[in-house]
Structures are given as C-alpha cells and as structure tokens.
Amino acid sequence: MSDDLLFLLSLFFSALGIIALLYYSTALEPRELKPSMLSAEDVGKKILVSGTVGSFQKGKSANTFTICDSTCVSAVDFSQKQALERGSFISAVGTVKEYRGELEVEVQSLEIISEPSSSTN
Amino acid sequence: MALAEFLSGFIAGLAGLVAFVHTNFILQIAAYALPEGFSKPVFASALSFSKLVFELIPSIFFAVPATSMGIALLPSQKLILEGKGILALKTALGAFFQSGVYCVILVMPVIVLLPVANQAIAPVSGFALMALVSLAVFAKQRPIESAFAFGLSGALGIALFSNAIREPLFPLLSGLLGVPALLFALDEGQVPRQEEEEAKPTINKLVFAGTVAGAFSSLLPAMTPAFLIALIFLFFESESPTAVLQASSATLLSKTFFDFVAFYAIGKTRSGAVAFSGQELAFLPQLAAALAAGLAALFLAIALMLLLYRRFAAMKVFANKHAKLALLVFFAIASIAANGPIGLLVLGASASVGIAIALLGVNKSMTMGALLLPSIAYYFHAA
Numbered sequence: 001m002s003d004d005l006l007f008l009l010s011l012f013f014s015a016l017g018i019i020a021l022l023y024y025s026t027a028l029e030p031r032e033l034k035p036s037m038l039s040a041e042d043v044g045k046k047i048l049v050s051g052t053v054g055s056f057q058k059g060k061s062a063n064t065f066t067i068c069d070s071t072c073v074s075a076v077d078f079s080q081k082q083a084l085e086r087g088s089f090i091s092a093v094g095t096v097k098e099y100r101g102e103l104e105v106e107v108q109s110l111e112i113i114s115e116p117s118s119s120t121n
Numbered sequence: 122m123a124l125a126e127f128l129s130g131f132i133a134g135l136a137g138l139v140a141f142v143h144t145n146f147i148l149q150i151a152a153y154a155l156p157e158g159f160s161k162p163v164f165a166s167a168l169s170f171s172k173l174v175f176e177l178i179p180s181i182f183f184a185v186p187a188t189s190m191g192i193a194l195l196p197s198q199k200l201i202l203e204g205k206g207i208l209a210l211k212t213a214l215g216a217f218f219q220s221g222v223y224c225v226i227l228v229m230p231v232i233v234l235l236p237v238a239n240q241a242i243a244p245v246s247g248f249a250l251m252a253l254v255s256l257a258v259f260a261k262q263r264p265i266e267s268a269f270a271f272g273l274s275g276a277l278g279i280a281l282f283s284n285a286i287r288e289p290l291f292p293l294l295s296g297l298l299g300v301p302a303l304l305f306a307l308d309e310g311q312v313p314r315q316e317e318e319e320a321k322p323t324i325n326k327l328v329f330a331g332t333v334a335g336a337f338s339s340l341l342p343a344m345t346p347a348f349l350i351a352l353i354f355l356f357f358e359s360e361s362p363t364a365v366l367q368a369s370s371a372t373l374l375s376k377t378f379f380d381f382v383a384f385y386a387i388g389k390t391r392s393g394a395v396a397f398s399g400q401e402l403a404f405l406p407q408l409a410a411a412l413a414a415g416l417a418a419l420f421l422a423i424a425l426m427l428l429l430y431r432r433f434a435a436m437k438v439f440a441n442k443h444a445k446l447a448l449l450v451f452f453a454i455a456s457i458a459a460n461g462p463i464g465l466l467v468l469g470a471s472a473s474v475g476i477a478i479a480l481l482g483v484n485k486s487m488t489m490g491a492l493l494l495p496s497i498a499y500y501f502h503a504a
Contacts, residue, residue, distance in 0.1 A: 001215060001218075001322075001323070002319065003211065003319065003427055006214065006215060006218060006423070006427060007424050007427045007428070009218070009420075010218060010420040010421070010423040010424040010427070011420070011421075011424045012420075013221070013222075013416070013417075013420040014416075014417050014418075014419075014420035014421040014424060015417075016417075017413050017414070017415075017416040017417025017418075017419075017420060018124070018127070018413075018417045020409070020413035020416075020417075021123050021124075021127060021163070021410055021413040021414045021417060022123065022124070023413075024123075024406055024407075024409045024410035024413055025123030025124075025160075025163075025410055028123055028160045028163070028406075028407065028410055044404040044405065044406065045404075045406075046401075046407075078399075078400070095400070095401060095403075095404060095407075097403075106400055108399075108401070
C-alpha cells in the first residue's frame with residue numbers, strides 16, 4: 001500500500017470512528033430519571049437519578065445506599081468519596097445494573113443537593 | 122461531550138513521544154485532573170491507541186524501549202543501523218492499520234468465543250502458560266543456552282517484583298534491551314542517513330496471526346506482546362526484521378484493543394487503561410464508544426505520523442557516540458527519578474543480564490523471562 005493511500009484511508013477510517021463515537025456517545029450522556037421510573041429496560045444505561053437518601057451503609061470496598069422518591073432504588077458507590085446522611089437530597093450519575101435480581105445504580109459521581117436539616121423533601 | 126474526551130485522550134497520547142512516560146502515570150494524573158462526568162473509557166482508549174502510535178518514534182529512532190512495547194520493536198534498531206529507520210516506521214504503521222481493520226472484523230466473534238474459551242482454560246491456565254513458555258524456549262536453535270538465558274532474566278524479574286519498587290518496568294526494560302543495544306553499537310560509527318523508502322507489502326498471515334494472538338491473550342496470565350510474538354514465530358519461521366515488526370505491531374495493537382473487550386466479555390482487567398475505565402466497560406454501548414474512540418485515535422495518529430515522520434528521521438539522535446552516551450545517562454537519570462537510587466541498581470543489574478544474554482548469542486526474546494517467570498511463580502504460589 002502506498003504512503004498516500006495509507007494516509008487517505010487512515011483519515012477516512014478515523015472519520016468513521018468519530019462518527020461511530022458520536023453515535024454511541026448518546027449512551028454516555030446520562031438520562032434524567034426518578035427512582036420510581038426505573039425499569040429493567042434501563043439496565044446498562046447511564047442515568048442521572050435524584051432523590052432522598054433512604055438508608056446508608058459504609059462498607060469495606062463500597063458504600064451502599066438507597067435513593068428514594070415514592071419508591072427506593074439501591075445504589076452502590078465504589079469510590080466511597082462521600083458519606084451520606086439519611087434524608088439528604090442527592091443527585092447521582094451512574095449505570096443501571098441488575099444485582100441479585102434487583103435493579104441497582106452503580107454510582108460514578110454524586111452531588112449532595114441539600115442536607116437533612118435544610119431539605120424541603 | 123464524547124469529542125472532548127476523545128480529543129483530550131488523543132492529545133495526552135502525545136506523551137508517547139517521551140518514551141519513559143508510562144500510560145499508567147498519565148492515567149494517575151488524569152484521575153485527578155478530569156472533570157466529573159467525563160467518560161473514562163473513551164479518554165483511556167483514545168490515549169492508549171494514540172500513545173501506541175507515537176511511541177514508535179522514540180522506540181525506532183532513539184532506541185529507547187517504550188515500556189508498553191518491550192522487545193516488540195527491537196528489529197527496528199537493526200534496520201536503523203542500515204539506514205532503514207523510515208522503512209521500520211512505515212512497516213509498523215502499515216501493520217497497525219491492517220490489524221486495526223482486522224480487530225473491527227473480529228470483535229463480535231471474539232465477544233462470543235472468549236467466555237467459552239475462558240471457561241475451558243481457566244482451571245489449567247497456569248499449566249497452559251508454562252507449556253507455552255517451554256515450547257517457546259525449547260523450540261529455539263540453542264535450547265540449553267536459551268533456557269539458561271530465560272532463567273537468568275526470570276531470576277532478575279522475581280528478585281525485582283518481590284521488592285516494593287515503584288516503577289520497575291522502565292529500568293528493567295531499558296537495562297535488558299536499551300543499554301546492551303547502545304553499548305554494542307557504541308563504536309559502530311555514524312549511523313547512515315535514513316533513506317526514504319516505501320513500506321514492504323504486509324504479510325497478511327503474520328498480521329492476522331498477531332491480531333488473533335492479541336485477541337485471545339487475555340485468557341492466560343502474563344501474555345505480553347513479546348511472548349505472543351515468540352509463539353507466532355514458532356509457527357511462521359520467517360524472521361526478517363520487517364516480518365518481526367509486522368507481527369509484533371499487529372499483536373501490540375490487537376492486545377490493546379482486546380484488553381478492553383476482555384473486560385466486557387470475561388471481566389478480566391489486563392491493562393492499566395482498562396482498570397482506569399472501571400465498571401463502565403461492562404456495558405456494551407460504553408464499550409462500543411470506547412472502541413470507536415480508540416480506533417479513531419489510532420487512524421488519526423497514523424495519518425499524523427505519515428505527515429511528520431521526516432522531521433523525526435532527520436534528528437539523528439541515535440547517530441553518534443556522544444548521542445549514545447547521552448542516552449545511557451538519560452536512562453540512569455530517568456531510573457533514579459522514577460525510583461530513587463535503587464532505580465540505578467535495577468538498571469545496572471538488568472543491563473548486566475541483558476549483556477550476558479546478548480553475549481550468549483540467543484534470541485533476545487529470552488529476556489522476557491524477567492516478566493514471564495515472576496507471573497508463573499505468582500500463579501502457582503497464589504494457587
């Protein structure tokens with residue numbers, strides 16, 4: 001293969017790769033959902049879920065907690081950056097997975113919107 | 122947003138031009154520097170592939186072994202002494218390109234086959250690794266000397282990895298490969314001008330075999346590209362420098378690609394980039410985005426290298442005695458910078474083993490005992 005042909009084909013395939021990346025990148029943008037809206041169809045998808053912390057347990061390798069509106073969904077945070085208080089209103093980005101037959105959000109980042117004392121929820 | 126991750130990863134891959142900067146080191150910085158919500162798999166994949174291409178420059182033209190490449194580009198040193206450095210670069214780029222295309226074709230079959238193969242091999246993986254190593258060592262022309270060289274470098278590796286040394290790979294690989302190459306070439310005089318030359322036609326079966334070997338490398342522990350290449354040459358006996366380069370480049374590329382796939386298919390973490398990406402790779406859309414970003418970075422980097430290679434070829438850093446001595450000093454300083462004074466000790470010990478193996482006259486792939494023997498020992502100790 002000549003240098004010129006290799007150069008042109010490389011540019012062409014690079015453009016194809018970027019188009020594929022843009023196509024799949026919709027899967028990287030989190031979809032905003034409430035805990036009660038989650039279903040089995042969301043498994044594997046990245047979501048932004050907001051709600052009140054129902055329970056919190058600090059573990060050796062991960063923190064586990066529930067995020068609630070009218071129903072609760074389990075969440076697991078392997079980064080363990082933040083301890084949460086019951087009643088805090090949080091917003092978390094994560095991927096939905098199935099764990100022991102239940103839906104669970106594996107958290108990649110989370111933000112505490114309000115602490116329990118100042119929470120309006 | 123994905124474009125931002127892609128571009129940052131691609132630009133971070135330019136660090137490959139500085140050989141001793143390990144991918145894991147860049148990822149450690151990125152872990153703190155990247156904003157929340159950034160797609161780690163897209164960033165890590167774009168970084169890994171662009172760095173793989175840019176690492177060709179120091180590995181080929183300056184004889185500095187990149188840690189991710191190990192022995193794979195050793196034949197290029199022979200070519201550069203013959204004034205064929207540009208041929209070496211184009212050969213590697215051509216093989217990267219072709220292997221990238223094969224990776225796309227093979228990805229779905231591999232996703233289906235990997236779990237089945239993993240289930241079959243997992244119970245005997247340590248024994249399978251040992252059998253493959255024995256095959257690679259004893260099938261050489263001088264099996265006793267090869268086994269001695271393999272054992273010698275293996276003993277060095279075991280001593281090194283049993284101690285808490287921060288960055289062992291750079292002084293180890295520089296000592297085993299870089300220092301002997303520079304010392305033996307010290308009095309060879311001027312390196313000839315690197316002539317412009319079209320790449321040799323790709324040997325399809327070698328590139329395909331390298332790609333397949335890389336695709337299933339995750340099944341066994343310690344499957345370094347160098348070891349895979351040694352295996353390929355047990356079956357394809359053409360060992361011309363360009364043939365070795367084609368096979369090794371294809372294997373390197375395929376291993377980088379399928380390390381990402383292996384996490385999705387069998388949950389194994391075989392590289393720092395995959396560990397950095399975390400659990401996101403367990404989901405098909407995220408894996409697809411990461412692979413698309415990686416391939417886009419690969420092909421873009423190949424195109425960029427075809428535009429810029431003449432500037433690097435003209436630098437002649439590997440050309441005279443003073444430059445070679447300066448490179449030796451650089452190895453020493455970089456080893457100390459990475460590990461403190463013990464880094465120099467590691468470099469010296471590794472260089473001694475590397476020189477001994479070179480003087481034995483056996484295949485230099487035996488130096489990879491330094492990585493393989495500790496892995497085998499660890500496997501049986503852990504089991």
